[in-house]
Amino acid sequence: MADKLKIEDISKDVDQVSHVNKMECTPLPExxxxxxxxxxxxxxxDARSNYCASLDDTLVLNIPKPKSKEEEDALVRKFLSGLxxxxxxxxxxxxxxxxxxxxxxxxxxQTCSDACHIYTSSGKNDLYRPTYRSEIxxxxxxxxFKPGGKYFAKxxxxxxxxxxxxxxxxxELAYRCNLCRRCAQTCPIGVDNALIAHDLRKLFSQExxxxxxxxxxxxxxxxxxxxxxxxxxPEVVKDNIEFIDEDTSEKTGMDIKTPxxxxxxxxxxxxxxxxxxxxxxxxGAFAALFQAAxxxxxxxxxxxxxxxxxxxxxxxxxxxxxxxxxxIKHAKAAQKLGVKKMVLGECxxxxxxxxxxxxxxxxxxxxxxxxxxxxxxxxxxxxxNLKFDPxxxxxxxxxxxxxxxxxxxxxxxxxxxILNRIAPRFREMTPHxxxxxxxxxxxxxxxxxxxxxxxxxxxxSGRKKMEQILGAFKDELDPSIDKYVCAPCSNCKGQIRDxxxxxxxxxxxxxxxxxxxxxxxxxxxxxxxxxxEWEMH
Amino acid sequence: xxxxxxxxxxxxxxVATFGGVVxxxxxxxxxxxxxxxxxLYPVAHEYAKARYGGxxxxxxxxxxxxxxxxxxxxxxxxxxxxxxxVALFEHNRKxxxxxxxxxFGLYCLAGLIxxxxxxxxxELIGMDVSAQAxxxxxxxxxxTIALAFVGLTLAFAGAFGLYILRKTDxxxxxxxxxxxxxNLVAFMAVLGVAWLAFAFADGDFELTRGFVGGLxxxxxxxxxxxxxxxxxxxxxxxxxxxxxxxxxxxxFLKWFTYHKIRWDDEPNEVGSDVxxxxxxxxxxxxxxxxxxxxxxxxxxxxDIATEEME
Numbered sequence: 073m074a075d076k077l078k079i080e081d082i083s084k085d086v087d088q089v090s091h092v093n094k095m096e097c098t099p100l101p102e103x104x105x106x107x108x109x110x111x112x113x114x115x116x117x118d119a120r121s122n123y124c125a126s127l128d129d130t131l132v133l134n135i136p137k138p139k140s141k142e143e144e145d146a147l148v149r150k151f152l153s154g155l156x157x158x159x160x161x162x163x164x165x166x167x168x169x170x171x172x173x174x175x176x177x178x179x180x181x182q183t184c185s186d187a188c189h190i191y192t193s194s195g196k197n198d199l200y201r202p203t204y205r206s207e208i209x210x211x212x213x214x215x216x217f218k219p220g221g222k223y224f225a226k227x228x229x230x231x232x233x234x235x236x237x238x239x240x241x242x243x244e245l246a247y248r249c250n251l252c253r254r255c256a257q258t259c260p261i262g263v264d265n266a267l268i269a270h271d272l273r274k275l276f277s278q279e280x281x282x283x284x285x286x287x288x289x290x291x292x293x294x295x296x297x298x299x300x301x302x303x304x305x306p307e308v309v310k311d312n313i314e315f316i317d318e319d320t321s322e323k324t325g326m327d328i329k330t331p332x333x334x335x336x337x338x339x340x341x342x343x344x345x346x347x348x349x350x351x352x353x354x355x356g357a358f359a360a361l362f363q364a365a366x367x368x369x370x371x372x373x374x375x376x377x378x379x380x381x382x383x384x385x386x387x388x389x390x391x392x393x394x395x396x397x398x399x400i401k402h403a404k405a406a407q408k409l410g411v412k413k414m415v416l417g418e419c420x421x422x423x424x425x426x427x428x429x430x431x432x433x434x435x436x437x438x439x440x441x442x443x444x445x446x447x448x449x450x451x452x453x454x455x456x457n458l459k460f461d462p463x464x465x466x467x468x469x470x471x472x473x474x475x476x477x478x479x480x481x482x483x484x485x486x487x488x489x490i491l492n493r494i495a496p497r498f499r500e501m502t503p504h505x506x507x508x509x510x511x512x513x514x515x516x517x518x519x520x521x522x523x524x525x526x527x528x529x530x531x532x533s534g535r536k537k538m539e540q541i542l543g544a545f546k547d548e549l550d551p552s553i554d555k556y557v558c559a560p561c562s563n564c565k566g567q568i569r570d571x572x573x574x575x576x577x578x579x580x581x582x583x584x585x586x587x588x589x590x591x592x593x594x595x596x597x598x599x600x601x602x603x604x605e606w607e608m609h
Numbered sequence: 610x611x612x613x614x615x616x617x618x619x620x621x622x623x624v625a626t627f628g629g630v631v632x633x634x635x636x637x638x639x640x641x642x643x644x645x646x647x648x649l650y651p652v653a654h655e656y657a658k659a660r661y662g663g664x665x666x667x668x669x670x671x672x673x674x675x676x677x678x679x680x681x682x683x684x685x686x687x688x689x690x691x692x693x694x695v696a697l698f699e700h701n702r703k704x705x706x707x708x709x710x711x712x713f714g715l716y717c718l719a720g721l722i723x724x725x726x727x728x729x730x731x732e733l734i735g736m737d738v739s740a741q742a743x744x745x746x747x748x749x750x751x752x753t754i755a756l757a758f759v760g761l762t763l764a765f766a767g768a769f770g771l772y773i774l775r776k777t778d779x780x781x782x783x784x785x786x787x788x789x790x791x792n793l794v795a796f797m798a799v800l801g802v803a804w805l806a807f808a809f810a811d812g813d814f815e816l817t818r819g820f821v822g823g824l825x826x827x828x829x830x831x832x833x834x835x836x837x838x839x840x841x842x843x844x845x846x847x848x849x850x851x852x853x854x855x856x857x858x859x860x861f862l863k864w865f866t867y868h869k870i871r872w873d874d875e876p877n878e879v880g881s882d883v884x885x886x887x888x889x890x891x892x893x894x895x896x897x898x899x900x901x902x903x904x905x906x907x908x909x910x911x912d913i914a915t916e917e918m919e
Contacts, residue, residue, distance in 0.1 A: 076779055076783070077783075078783060079783065079784070150898070153898070154897075154898075157896060157897060161641065161642050161893065162893040162894055162895065162896070162910075163893075163895055163896060163897060163904070165642035165643075165644070165890045165893055165910070166644055166645045167644050167645065167647070168641050168642060168644065169638065169641040169642070169644050169865065169869065169870070170644055170647055170866075170870045172638070172641070173638070173862060173865055173866050173870070174866075176856065176858070176862075177856050177858060177859040177862055177863070177866070178856060179856060179859065180781070180784040180785065180789065181697070181701060181704055181708075181781070182701070182780040182781060182784070183696075183697065183700045183701040183704065185780060186700070186701070187700065198780075198783070201780070203784060207784055226786075226787075227786070227787045227788055227791075228786060228787070228788035228855075229786050229788060230784075230786035230787075253649055256649055256871075257649055258696065258699075258700040258701075259696070260690075260694060260696040260697045260700075260701075261859045261863055261866060262863055262865075262866025262867055262870065262871055263866070264647075264649075264866075264870070267647065277899060278897040278898075278899050278902055279897055279898050279899055280898075280899065281899040281900050281901070288901075293901075293918060296917075296918050297918065392645075393897075393901070393902055393913050393914055394901075396910075396914035397914055397915070397918075400914060400915060413670075427666065428646045428648070428666075429645050429646060429647075431645075431646050431876060431877045432643065432644075432645045432646055432877055432883065432887050433645070433887070433891075433914070434877070435877070435879075435884050435887055435888055436879060436884075439877060439878075439879055439884075441670075441672055443666075443669070443670070443671065444666060444667075446667075447666075447667055447668060447669045447671075448669065450669075451669045478650070478662070479649065479650055479662070480648070480649065480650070481650070481664060481666050482648075482650035482651070482652065482655070482658065482662055482663050482664025482665075482666055482667065483663075483664065483666050483667050484650075484661055484662050484663045484667065485661065485663055485667055486667055505661055505662055506650045506651060506661070506662030507662075
């Protein structure tokens with residue numbers, strides 16, 4: 073058990089509030105025992121001296137240390153100003169009601185803690201309880217914004233010393249939650265601590281301009297400037313797709329040609345552009361499947377006043393305005409082409425951002441129909457005009473449920489019906505479906521590796537997923553058996569790739585990973601066998 | 610002013626406070642702007658799909674399909690949740706062993722209040738409520754005693770169990786403020802006095818029924834007839850007035866967390882009420898100060914959401 077932490081510790085003048093001891097993390101089966109876990113890279117002295125890095129053993133935000141009392145006071149003042157806006161209907165109509173309910177009705181029963189993979193995997197470190205950051209914020213809220221709070225809040229709700237350390241640690245702590253909402257699902261009252269973490273991120277971004285650079289500068293901002301957070305402009309993405317078409321044609325024996333900017337097509341397919349660079353076979357498989365199925369579809373090369381070829385929307389994780397800007401431009405890409413619907417590729421957060429969250433942002437002509445690729449693929453597989461040979465997928469397969477697509481959207485069965493049809497050795501993880509655990513890369517963590525965050529992501533937030541993957545393959549961990557983790561989400565795939573590398577799971581157990589569409593094309597009779605290549609990638 | 614009158618006035622004020630605070634907090638929440646969709650599956654009114662957590666979004670061209678908005682589906686979840694605290698049973702059994710008797714005991718006591726009022730009304734219209742009365746009078750008489758016994762026992766045991774657990778469990782203790790513990794002590798005190806009144810002063814609730822009859826008819830000079838009963842009635846009503854001012858307001862605000870958030874999957878259709886609300890709300894002026902927003906209190910939400918980044 074990690075050292076017991078008190079709420080007040082967040083404000084104290086100490087070098088570090090809490091520490092993760094890898095030997096206290098939950099053990100994994102052999103050959104992945106605690107003693108085999110790599111040691112954490114230590115935060116550099118530079119990081120410690122220049123940034124507010126006194127929360128735990130890692131760092132996401134790189135908030136410069138205040139250099140004077142005036143700077144310290146300004147942090148507190150701006151934080152309070154942001155908190156006030158968070159509870160005003162004008163500034164936060166988007167989440168005011170759920171946030172207020174979660175702030176004012178928590179019974180502090182800690183039911184959510186045991187549902188959280190980060191808290192449990194860390195050896196039950198109090199810092200990572202879903203309630204820890206919420207309780208700090210709650211105490212500030214009752215003390216500063218409720219009538220009589222100055223005098224009575226400490227008795228009714230507990231006291232808090234709001235200083236610059238409290239503020240900067242709270243900002244950092246908002247990035248120790250995957251926003252997977254598994255905690256909210258178990259709350260008997262319906263309190264949502266993930267939403268509190270989400271809105272804390274918003275407060276820091278929208279008022280203080282503090283955000284993870286991977287999400288903002290290299291993410292949403294880059295996407296708005298050039299068309300994609302990968303940095304690909306339309307020419308580069310078209311070149312890449314052309315290359316993928318050639319490669320896929322060679323692998324499948326089909327003549328693959330991805331259509332671009334087809335006005336009036338039935339479907340605008342929009343990928344997470346990271347797929348195109350990191351997992352080109354994913355787009356290749358979509359192109360092969362859609363072409364074989366005779367679907368009217370297109371990609372869009374819009375990159376300026378509309379965004380057509382990268383479905384990511386990192387605003388979902390930290391900033392309502394960035395979310396809205398990107399969602400509106402996604403819808404404009406579809407509007408320009410006059411397609412019947414947009415289909416989201418294998419990307420969980422893009423599914424949720426555009427289909428569900430932006431549903432109450434897009435109005436009038438911009439309210440274009442949006443649909444999951446899971447349902448479209450199910451339709452294709454079961455329509456009957458394509459033939460599949462499941463024996464080509466005769467290897468152990470398990471399915472990871474992306475939180476955004478499953479728990480937060482209720483898309484549970486289409487991917488399972490497909491796997492039951494095409495993967496004879498498919499088995500579930502425990503638990504699965506809407507009770508799944510996050511991969512540990514959710515809410516943007518999968519693209520964050522600054523300082524030593526990769527160690528934290530692999531050893532703490534990703535640990536439960538490791539446990540689930542190893543559990544699903546527990547009788548077949550022998551490296552002579554190729555195994556496939558099907559993760560129909562780009563960010564989850566990135567995290568699972570990193571877990572596999574970090575723990576050397578390819579060499580030790582021959583565990584590989586990929587999307588769902590690759591498995592479909594791997595057994596599609598129109599394509600040559602061997603679409604899935606068994607190598608670490 | 611006599612003590613009897615004062616007791617009556619305290620009780621009227623407490624009941625009015627309870628009703629007023631519940632109404633105020635409910636309507637305050639009701640009037641908040643429509644939020645972005647934030648549902649969490651299973652969504653109970655998806656009757657068949659709720660069994661595994663599915664949604665209409667699993668369907669091809671889902672917008673052409675009829676949405677399942679089954680009331681039965683919601684009741685199937687709500688009734689066991691409200692009566693048996695199913696979520697707590699499934700996810701936090703240790704706490705459920707204390708919390709369930711506490712809550713179920715309170716439900717019994719709410720039923721007890723109902724039966725006392727019913728009995729008082731019956732007596733006001735001349736009916737007898739006693740062991741010797743006819744079927745209805747005897748039924749109310751015995752049911753009142755039974756509910757009191759079960760309710761007081763369960764609620765007190767639950768409150769005591771919760772108090773001990775909050776004192777001894779590290780996770781619960783660290784998050785329990787003075788106010789949290791005060792609430793539990795207040796419940797134990799009120800329930801303890803109620804037990805004493807039940808055991809030693811008014812075991813068949815004859816005095817209480819008579820007093821409540823006086824409250825109903827605004828007979829401010831009707832004496833309680835027992836110090837313990839008077840104390841209990843005053844304490845219980847004061848506690849009742851206090852509850853909605855605390856986090857225990859979840860007993861009615863939970864309606865929002867389930868119906869208006871977890872289960873709110875209402876899609877936005879062109880021309881719908883949802884769309885009208887969005888169009889209204891994106892006109893709100895924004896004052897967020899970060900450089901990428903520069904809200905000055907004049908630019909509205911949609912201005913910022915649609916302006917190009919520099």
